Amino acid sequence: xxxxxxxxxxxxxxxxxxxxxxxxxxxxxxxxxxxxxxxxxxxxxxxxxxxxxxxxxxxxxxxxxxxxxxxxxxxxxxxxxxxxxxxxxxxxxxxxxxxxxxxxxxxxxxxxxxxxxxxxxxxxxxxxxxxxxxxxxxxxxxxxxxxxxxxxxxxxxxxxxxxxxxxxxxxxxxxxxxxxxxxxxxxxxxxxxxxxxxxxxxxxx
Amino acid sequence: xxxxxxxxxxxxxxxxxxxxxxxxxxxxxxxxxxxxxxxxxxxxxxxxxxxxxxxxxxxxxxxxxxxxxxxxxxxxxxxxxxxxxxxxxxxxxxxxxxxxxxxxxxxxxxxxxxxxxxxxxxxxxxxxxxxxxxxxxxxxxxxxxxxxxxxxxxxxxxxxxxxxxxxxxxxxxxxxxxxxxxxxxxxxxxxxxxxxxxxxxxxxxxxxxxxxxxxxxxxxxxxxxxxxxxxxxxxxxxxxxxxxxxxxxxxxxxxxxxxxxxxxxxxxxxxxxxxxxxxxxxxxxxxxxxxxxxxxxxxxxxxxxxxxxxxxxxxxxxxxxxxxxxxxxxxxxxxxxxxxxxxxxxxxxxxxxxxxxxxxxxxxxxxxxxxxxxxxxxxxxxxxxxxxxxxxxxxxxxxxxxxxxxxxxxxxxxxxxxxxxxxxxxxxxxxxxxxxxxxxxxxxxxxxxxxxxxxxxxxxxxxxxxxxxxxxxxxxxxxxxxxxxxxxxxxxxxxxxxxxxxxxxxxxxxxxxxxxxxxxxxxxxxxxxxxxxxxxxxxxxxxxxxxxxxxxxxxxxxxxxxxxxxxxxxxxxxxxxxxxxxxxxxxxxxxxxxxxxxxxxxxxxxxxxxxxxxxxxxxxxxxxxxxxxxxxxxxxxxxxxxxxxx
Numbered sequence: 001x002x003x004x005x006x007x008x009x010x011x012x013x014x015x016x017x018x019x020x021x022x023x024x025x026x027x028x029x030x031x032x033x034x035x036x037x038x039x040x041x042x043x044x045x046x047x048x049x050x051x052x053x054x055x056x057x058x059x060x061x062x063x064x065x066x067x068x069x070x071x072x073x074x075x076x077x078x079x080x081x082x083x084x085x086x087x088x089x090x091x092x093x094x095x096x097x098x099x100x101x102x103x104x105x106x107x108x109x110x111x112x113x114x115x116x117x118x119x120x121x122x123x124x125x126x127x128x129x130x131x132x133x134x135x136x137x138x139x140x141x142x143x144x145x146x147x148x149x150x151x152x153x154x155x156x157x158x159x160x161x162x163x164x165x166x167x168x169x170x171x172x173x174x175x176x177x178x179x180x181x182x183x184x185x186x187x188x189x190x191x192x193x194x195x196x197x198x199x200x201x202x203x204x205x
Numbered sequence: 206x207x208x209x210x211x212x213x214x215x216x217x218x219x220x221x222x223x224x225x226x227x228x229x230x231x232x233x234x235x236x237x238x239x240x241x242x243x244x245x246x247x248x249x250x251x252x253x254x255x256x257x258x259x260x261x262x263x264x265x266x267x268x269x270x271x272x273x274x275x276x277x278x279x280x281x282x283x284x285x286x287x288x289x290x291x292x293x294x295x296x297x298x299x300x301x302x303x304x305x306x307x308x309x310x311x312x313x314x315x316x317x318x319x320x321x322x323x324x325x326x327x328x329x330x331x332x333x334x335x336x337x338x339x340x341x342x343x344x345x346x347x348x349x350x351x352x353x354x355x356x357x358x359x360x361x362x363x364x365x366x367x368x369x370x371x372x373x374x375x376x377x378x379x380x381x382x383x384x385x386x387x388x389x390x391x392x393x394x395x396x397x398x399x400x401x402x403x404x405x406x407x408x409x410x411x412x413x414x415x416x417x418x419x420x421x422x423x424x425x426x427x428x429x430x431x432x433x434x435x436x437x438x439x440x441x442x443x444x445x446x447x448x449x450x451x452x453x454x455x456x457x458x459x460x461x462x463x464x465x466x467x468x469x470x471x472x473x474x475x476x477x478x479x480x481x482x483x484x485x486x487x488x489x490x491x492x493x494x495x496x497x498x499x500x501x502x503x504x505x506x507x508x509x510x511x512x513x514x515x516x517x518x519x520x521x522x523x524x525x526x527x528x529x530x531x532x533x534x535x536x537x538x539x540x541x542x543x544x545x546x547x548x549x550x551x552x553x554x555x556x557x558x559x560x561x562x563x564x565x566x567x568x569x570x571x572x573x574x575x576x577x578x579x580x581x582x583x584x585x586x587x588x589x590x591x592x593x594x595x596x597x598x599x600x601x602x603x604x605x606x607x608x609x610x611x612x613x614x615x616x617x618x619x620x621x622x623x624x625x626x627x628x629x630x631x632x633x634x635x636x637x638x639x640x641x642x643x644x645x646x647x648x649x650x651x652x653x654x655x656x657x658x659x660x661x662x663x664x665x666x667x668x669x670x671x672x673x674x675x676x677x678x679x680x681x682x683x684x685x686x687x688x689x690x691x692x693x694x695x696x697x698x699x700x701x702x703x704x705x706x707x708x709x710x711x712x713x714x715x716x717x718x719x720x721x722x723x724x725x726x727x728x729x730x731x732x733x734x735x736x737x738x739x740x741x742x743x744x745x746x747x748x749x750x751x752x753x754x755x756x757x758x759x760x761x762x763x764x765x766x767x768x769x770x771x772x773x774x775x776x777x778x779x780x781x782x783x784x785x786x787x788x789x790x791x792x793x794x795x796x797x798x799x800x801x802x803x804x805x806x807x808x809x810x811x812x813x814x815x816x817x818x819x820x821x822x823x824x825x826x827x828x829x830x831x832x833x834x835x836x837x838x839x840x841x842x843x844x845x846x847x848x849x850x851x
Contacts, residue, residue: 020415024338028411035403035441042449042482046464046475053470055463130462134470137462141453155824159831167834176831 022175029179033186036149040190043142044197051202053134060135060202063128065119069199072115073191076150079108080188087181090169098169098177102161105184109154116147139198146194149187156180210363217362218299225362254790256340257749261347262325263644266637268351269319272310275358277711279307284668284704287697290689300685301368302387306361308371313395314354316491316625319633321350321405323494324433326640328409330740331427333418333758335751338411340788341830346401346408348798353398356805360390364810367391370683372480373454375465375473380458386809392455393805399447400801406440409433418739420758424518427738427762428504428511431518432497435525439486439493442529447483450476459808474539481532488625489528489556493521495632496563499585502639503567505734506582507574510762513566520559527556537608546605553603557596564589579734580654584635587662591627595620598673613683616676619669626665634714642733646745647725653717661710668703671696737765748848750785750840785840793833797826 051060086101120140123129130140160176167173214225239245252260282303286295295303329337337343360366364386369378378388413434417426426434453464454476463469465476504511511517533541533549567589576582598620601607611617642648675696680687687693726733731744739756740747742764760766804819806812 024411024415027415028338028407031407031410031441035407035445038442038445039449042446042479046449046453046479049472049475050464050470053472055468055470130456130460132469134463134466134472137456137464137471141456141462141464155828156831159828163832 019171022171025175026179026182029182033182036186037190040142040145040193043138043145044193047138047142047198050134050138055133055135057133057136058123058126058128059205060139060198061205063123063126064199064202066203068115068119069195072112073195075108075112075115076188076191079105079112080185082108083181083184087178090174090177093169095164095169099161099164102157102164102177106154106157106161109150109157109184113147113151113154116143120144143194143198146187146190149183149190153180153183153187156183213364214362220299221362228362249792250790253795254344254792256336256344256788256790256794258325258329258337258340258343259644259747259749261343262322264347265318265322265325265350266644268354269315269322272314272318272354273711276307276310276315277708279303279310281704281708283307284701286685287687288701289698290687290691290694292686295685297685298368301370301683302366304683305367305370305373305391306357309357309367309391309395311625312371312487312491313398314350314357316629316633317398317402318350318354319637320436320491320494320629321346321402323429323498323633323636323640324405324409326644327636327740328412328430328433329416330643330743330747330751331430331738332413332416332421333739333752333756333763334412334416335755335785336788337408338416339408341791341794341835342404342408344791344794345797346405348794349401349404349801350398352798352802352805353394353396353401356397356802356809357390357394359806360387360394364390372477372484374480375454375457375471375476376467378454378458379466381466389455389458389809392451392458393808396448396451396455397801397805399444399451402440403444403448406437406444409437410441413437418752418755418758421763424515425758425761425763427497428500428514428517428521429494429497429738432494432500432521435521436490436493439490439525439528443483443486443490446479447487450479450483453479455808459811474536477536477539478532481535485532485535486529488621488629489524491625491629492632493525495629495636496521498632498636498639499567499588500563501738502581502585502635503570504762505639505736506577506579506585507571508735509570509574511566512569512572513562514761516562517566520562523559524556527552527559531556531603534603534605534608537605538612543605550603550605554600557600560596564593579638580649580651580658581635581639581734583655583658584631584638587658588627588631588635591623591631591665595623595627599624611676613681614676615672615680615682618682619672619676622669622672626669639734640740642728643731643740643743643745643747647721647727648733649721650717650725653713653720657710657713657717659710660713661707664703664706664708664710666703667706668700671700671703675700732764737762739764742767750787750845750848753782753785753845753849782842782845784842785845786837787840788837789835791835793826793830797823800826 082101083105086098086105089098089101123136128136130137157180160173160180163176164173214222217225239248252264255261282295283300286292286300325337325343329335367373367378367383367387367390369383369388369391373388373391376382378391413426413430453462456462457464457466457471463471465471465473467473500511500517531549531553533545534553537546537550567585578586598616602611602617602620638649638654675693678691678693678696680691680693680697687697728745732741733745734741739758742756743751756763756767800819800822802819803822804816807815807817807819
């Protein structure tokens with residue numbers, strides 16, 4: 001059960017797994033993701049219970065705009081791919097290419113958040129605010145919590161980017177980039193659930 | 206806002222005005238004393254900025270005991286009001302506030318921190334680690350708990366306490382039925398301390414899985430460490446549900462949404478489900494580590510290996526899984542239907558099976574053991590019959606048809622006090638006595654402790670046994686007064702006497718601690734109980750790097766094995782010492798807690814400017830930490846030699 005401490009990093013594939021200290025942080029982050037998953041599960045359950053409680057207000061089918069949420073999905077899935085490319089370049093030791101893919105990921109993330117803010121604003125201007133009905137309370141909270149996570153992820157990736165510029169690729173920065181990547185893929189998985197349960201099931205009715 | 210607070214205090218109840226004055230005087234007293242004795246620097250460097258798990262554990266313990274005092278005073282005020290029919294000691298509103306704060310404080314600000322105190326003090330030492338996996342995060346957890354508790358207690362003097370019960374069910378807890386900041390205090394203080402609890406859960410799972418000394422396989426781990434692992438698994442699956450329940454209730458109250466309102470499609474039952482998805486596992490979070498504490502104590506003071514180690518581990522894990530599938534038994538009467546009720550009734554009763562396994566294992570461990578009746582052992586012995594009765598009444602309540610009769614009556618009150626006091630409180634006190642010499646380097650006085658023990662135990666039965674009868678006689682919970690014609694007067698009076706006896710028991714513990722600081726037996730060996738696990742191989746109090754050399758473990762009860770083999774009371778000192786790497790102290794956890802406090806305080810009073818400042822503070826603290834290059838520091842061999850020699 002004992003980790004080999006301070007062993008030289010011979011295998012580049014496991015850069016971020018190279019040291020015991022980084023290994024602990026990665027396991028801890030996986031467990032954190034488990035807690036975040038329970039959080040989203042509770043929000044999904046609440047949404048599913050309340051989705052029909054529109055109180056005479058707008059329904060899902062009336063609100064959701066198929067091209068827009070499909071575009072959002074494409075952007076976020078692509079950003080997950082570019083994030084994976086960034087981690088790959090890190091393992092290859094190419095700092096420049098890593099920074100490039102990280103920048104692309106951040107820009108795609110910003111585009112996603114921009115579309116979502118635009119969506120929320122347009123609903124609100126139509127009178128579909130989160131105070132209108134229980135359904136809308138559930139919708140804005142579930143999707144908004146995801147959006148807030150994405151925004152925090154962007155801030156985090158910027159911070160990791162600064163550290164990579166400052167400290168280059170070494171075990172600590174590698175681990176931070178890896179964890180930020182895990183977080184980003186996790187948000188992608190949650191979005192696929194939102195895409196299915198909220199948007200697709202919403203417009204299918 | 207300040208003006209309205211002053212106005213509020215002017216018009217407040219004399220009890221609240223007096224408390225406000227007392228708080229201000231105490232604060233002035235602390236400030237003057239710290240300045241006079243020039244202790245500010247010491248407090249800052251040694252405690253507030255510390256990342257040492259043992260010191261964090263001690264801070265949790267102190268806060269828990271202070272909160273136990275506050276929660277206990279709440280209990281005595283309630284019992285005084287109920288002592289006679291038609292009493293006029295408290296009015297209805299005041300009574301509502303007191304039973305709400307009593308419940309919330311006892312569960313979240315006494316049981317949880319006391320638990321975290323034991324975890325922090327014992328787990329890294331038991332597994333042969335130098336610290337927890339994330340020492341900085343550990344400090345953050347503590348300060349989130351501290352500022353959450355502070356925010357909650359502030360409600361008593363500023364703006365009004367929450368008054369919708371410790372469960373705060375909507376629609377009663379909605380703005381329409383509970384205007385004013387009371388419930389906001391509840392929502393935000395629990396949210397802040399809850400985030401800290403999730404972080405602690407993650408921290409200890411990683412610590413236990415990744416930081417065990419060489420040779421300590423999972424099946425050689427001390428049972429307390431196992432129980433903490435089980436408890437932390439429940440924490441990470443249960444607490445996010447509380448986060449969601451509180452966030453949605455907070456949105457309803459602060460942002461005007463309609464999750465749980467009676468209007469615009471809200472569904473209050475959704476809150477009840479989310480709350481108890483956390484709420485029932487929470488009692489297992491509190492009780493599982495206590496099982497671990499009892500296992501350590503029974504084995505140590507019977508001088509035997511624990512009976513049925515493997516079945517102990519399996520039962521811990523079973524309880525943590527089954528305990529997650531019982532939440533609906535808190536609302537059998539809300540119309541979920543017979544199918545759902547049956548599932549949750551059976552699940553609730555099933556918890557009794559692994560628990561029974563544990564009780565029998567403790568009894569078999571004691572059988573033919575050389576038992577020493579020290580304080581930890583006394584509390585363990587008192588726990589067994591108490592918890593057996595609590596378990597039996599629990600099965601009564603778990604049977605859905607029975608629950609239709611007992612629901613919301615004093616039977617429920619008596620049952621959960623029996624399990625939570627007879628289980629968690631007895632166990633945590635036993636743990637406190639057991640590890641006290643390790644924490645502070647002296648033993649607590651046994652005679653005074655026995656007085657406390659007997660007052661508390663006799664008081665317990667005098668207080669809660671009549672409540673079973675009262676429940677069967679039809680007395681419901683949360684009533685603040687009752688007419689003489691009900692015939693409840695005598696039993697209530699007896700119950701109140703019991704509550705005061707328990708209060709006297711608590712005072713004996715206070716006296717015991719104060720007396721022992723001065724006269725308590727010093728622990729020079731580091732192993733005052735002739736212990737069996739690794740923490741007893743270290744001097745008391747433990748040096749901040751814990752182990753000068755990480756021990757190699759060859760079996761269960763590692764220290765006992767070493768003592769048997771070597772017949773000498775020190776770890777081999779022939780091995781060469783190496784410099785030790787330790788994390789740096791940091792003031793960021795304190796400031797992060799403070800930022801959360803400011804944000805929470807702003808939201809309580811709908812002051813969004815203050816809240817924004819607080820939230821920006823939180824993000825700044827996180828970014829600061831992320832960009833900080835904190836590589837810790839090294840302790841040289843000379844320093845270790847110096848520390849080990851002294």
